[in-house]
Amino acid sequence: MRFAVLADTHLSKDAPERLEVFAWILSDASSQGIRTVVVAGDFCEGAPFPYEDIRRICGDFEDLNIYVVLGNHDMIGDIFSDRYVGLKNLVSINVPTFLPDTDNVLLLPYHENVSMGQVLFSIDRELGLSRKDWILISHGDLLYGEVYYDDAGYFPITPLDLSLFRPTRVILGHIHSGPAYDDLGVVYCGSAYPISKNETGLRRYAVVDSQSLSIEWRVIERGPLYWKEELSIYDSDELEDMLSRMWRGLEASLSTRPDWISALHLDLKLNIYVSQADTISIIDNFFQDKPVASLSLDVIPVALPERYAGLVDMFRQEVDMLCNEGIGLCGVNCLDIKDELLRTGLDLFSERVLKRR
Ligand SMILES: [Mn+2]
Numbered sequence: 001m002r003f004a005v006l007a008d009t010h011l012s013k014d015a016p017e018r019l020e021v022f023a024w025i026l027s028d029a030s031s032q033g034i035r036t037v038v039v040a041g042d043f044c045e046g047a048p049f050p051y052e053d054i055r056r057i058c059g060d061f062e063d064l065n066i067y068v069v070l071g072n073h074d075m076i077g078d079i080f081s082d083r084y085v086g087l088k089n090l091v092s093i094n095v096p097t098f099l100p101d102t103d104n105v106l107l108l109p110y111h112e113n114v115s116m117g118q119v120l121f122s123i124d125r126e127l128g129l130s131r132k133d134w135i136l137i138s139h140g141d142l143l144y145g146e147v148y149y150d151d152a153g154y155f156p157i158t159p160l161d162l163s164l165f166r167p168t169r170v171i172l173g174h175i176h177s178g179p180a181y182d183d184l185g186v187v188y189c190g191s192a193y194p195i196s197k198n199e200t201g202l203r204r205y206a207v208v209d210s211q212s213l214s215i216e217w218r219v220i221e222r223g224p225l226y227w228k229e230e231l232s233i234y235d236s237d238e239l240e241d242m243l244s245r246m247w248r249g250l251e252a253s254l255s256t257r258p259d260w261i262s263a264l265h266l267d268l269k270l271n272i273y274v275s276q277a278d279t280i281s282i283i284d285n286f287f288q289d290k291p292v293a294s295l296s297l298d299v300i301p302v303a304l305p306e307r308y309a310g311l312v313d314m315f316r317q318e319v320d321m322l323c324n325e326g327i328g329l330c331g332v333n334c335l336d337i338k339d340e341l342l343r344t345g346l347d348l349f350s351e352r353v354l355k356r357r
Helices: 016-031 051-059 116-127 159-165 236-254 276-287 306-330 334-356
Strands: 002-006 036-040 065-069 090-093 105-108 135-139 169-173 186-188 204-209 215-219 225-233 264-272 294-301
Touching: 002 016, 016 036, 016 051, 016 204, 036 135, 036 169, 065 105, 065 135, 105 116, 116 159, 169 204, 225 236, 225 334, 236 264, 236 276, 264 276, 276 294, 306 334
Parallel strands: 002 036, 036 065, 065 090, 105 135, 135 169, 169 186, 225 264, 264 294
Antiparallel strands: 002 204, 204 215
């Protein structure tokens, strides 16, 4: 069976755009022939729950069975089930449960003040988890190091838990930035709708096959798309090239979403060692034919006294040489790190040397 997994929709009466994105995901999943949808926690922002909106949206998709694994924002209880919402196809998961029609997809709701490992320990004997290929879907985060149980607010899983209970895959809600792969087989859905500007990049939902336990991702083609870039400019003549390179990078990362340009809210931070007026006019010019949703510019002039200009030039030449010759010397492409080297070097120079004069 193929089923969809999404997380952190944070539905709220006051945020119609989140409701709209949730509806889009249901319709996209339905059009893919999917009949089962799992929300890996933080379905709603919190009380009061937007029951009417949920009833309207989920009621439109009678072909879907929707299971809401409760997250820290959803509190504990039966809050989305039939008696509150009045829909047969919406079920709150408030105790650990295998997804119906499977015996290997464990839905584990958020618990306060304990770790996932503690809950898994208490049910492992009954479910025989470590003896099968199984997938864990929950709401918490992978935590390396020591777990402090009095540290309320998260529901961690540790590498030790993973080695004890041996889930083949783990899909988690809770970490909004996502999606990130980890070598231990843990993956975060990321928020379905970015709640803050820090939730950058594409939003996605997973399509999981309960037999093979493979995961495919589908891009959510609605909602804002946030992105942050930081550039350091030492020479106005290079700015246009730098912007073009940045744009090609954005295209490579984001263009699987067809409307990425018009959805894009770009936060551009510029540390400039050159004239502010020149910089802004080059930027304006560059974005003229790029109808992004918004461009926020944070231009930070880095003051460098005139008499140091020669020194900076020398430093740039040295870095240039180092990066170009690095290819021959050690067979690595140092050009990739040239910008970073320059920026770090010049920042250090202005921070540590000039301020100490
Ligand atoms: Mn959340």
